[in-house]
Amino acid sequence: VTEGERPPLLGRWSRLYLLVIANLALTIALLAWLTSSQR
């Protein structure tokens, strides 16, 4: 079982999870900006 393996990026799984969530937040912010700027 390889549960203890480190991810190949960023050293810790928690950092990778944070990256995915931050990417989502940034995408939503950009899309919200697109929505409001073109009204």
Place this chain on the structure above:
Amino acid sequence: VSPLDWSVLIGALALFVAYGLWRGRGGHGLDGYVLADRAMPWPMVALSVMATQASATTFLATPGQAYVDGLRFVQFYFGLPLAMVVLCMTAVPIFHRLKVYTAYEYLERRFDSRTRTLAALLFLIQRGLQAGITIYAPALILSVLLGWQLHLTCLLLGGIVVLYTASGGAKAVGHSHALQFLIIMGAMAVAFALTVTRMPRGVGFGDAVSLAGHLGKLNAVDTHFDLTNRYNLWSGLIGGFFLQMSYFGADQSQVGRYLAGSSVTQSRMGLLFNGLVKVPMQFLILFLGVMVFTFHQFAPPVLWADPVEAAKLERHAPVEWRVLETRWADATARRASAARLRIDARHRHDAPALAVAEAALGRAVQEANAVRKDCVALIRTRDPAANPSDTNYLFLGFVLGHLPAGIIGLVLAAIFAAAMNSISSELNALSSTTIVDVVRRLPGRPVSAAREVAASRIATCLWAAFAVAFAEFASRLGSLVEAVNILGSLFYGTILGIFLTAFYCRGVGGRAVFLAALVAEAAVIACYAFTRLSFLWYNVVGCVLVLGLALALQPLIGTKEPAEPGPARRPRASGA
């Protein structure tokens, strides 16, 4: 469709089948046939997961949806990255640790065989019917636009997929996904570039975006909370999260993809990559639809993109049809000229001229919309059972009418590939669940691995035959298609609730969760029958009810501690 397009299409289909057969060759045990020997690196897991989710309908209907409704459908995917993170923390290490073949196998170890059987049967019913629709939807559109018989396109789609899926199992499916998904992405990128470069002279990318925004097509985020509104930020984040959790955590067609990863790390990386790129990818597919919409502001499209329905109107109501066509030509000509005036005014920074052009554009768009509305009314009057929407035909109609020879064949190949991707995952998952969760548990002597693989191949062929037969049947029962699509949302929440109870409520036993699942399912069906709640919320209702009821019932009717603990009892994964 030119001879060059046919060559590209036939060549691509032959390549897909040959590649699938080649990668799936060699002897298999059940591990190889069901989970590709659990040897896939994460890029393959990521491509396979994404290819499974993106069916032909994604590439046919999504640009059409954006054409009609703007970008707001992108919010449907907002819950997906969150679901990927939660699944990486829970389901992935548990499934890997227990070395299960299917997600439902875990339920027996955690609860009892009754709960496993319930979840597996719900999956087989729902996914078996969905597989028919996965074949039917693109087969119908392709048959209409290419002028082929529907049963021929159904048979062709089902037949070419079953060739390599039955022989090579998960290995063939996974490798084919990678090749086909890269071709699909390439074709969509080429279609996007050509759409933008084919705008009329003097209309740049910025002008096209500005015009789309002015006409309300860049409505990507709606922060208004409304339970009856299908797509807004909150339904996407909350309802979408539960839907994606159910799909990726409890649907074997996805679980089988990431369990093929060679380790927990490879499976997690595949899912997290999906979490990173899925929303931007869906945005770009929708944005392609918006660009096609803008293109058609200058080069007016046909009044009704579904050629079969248009031909029926022309034949059965020729006078009304001619009047509508004349009105449509007039309104779209005025719309094109007003759109051009708006762009010129924008270039000159001439505010008064811009206001005049926008007023004229508004009137022309209103008139064009009124003509389309009258066309829908005419369709409904003539045949109340007819499909009053041409959304699914808009993008392929544009491709066939405006893209160069060769590229049309490439886009058609991409659409076939997308259909094949989803169908192959579904057939592989249906066959795995049938063998592992049903046939293997039947009383009798244990059989050899070779016989189990042979039985899996037969099950794949039988499910393919069922899916093609159901696709043909569905063509005669239009409303059934919608009913089958709703069926997924009716069961997903309950199945997810069972899994979340298994993962997080370690004191809850099989009897409590089984009863909770039955009550929750009845409540979800009641929501569907008696309320106007949007379908994404069914997943929340089903899941929360199972969790809440199981916790409440456990002290009253519960049995002793479960046999196989959830993640709370394991040592924490490093850094997770």
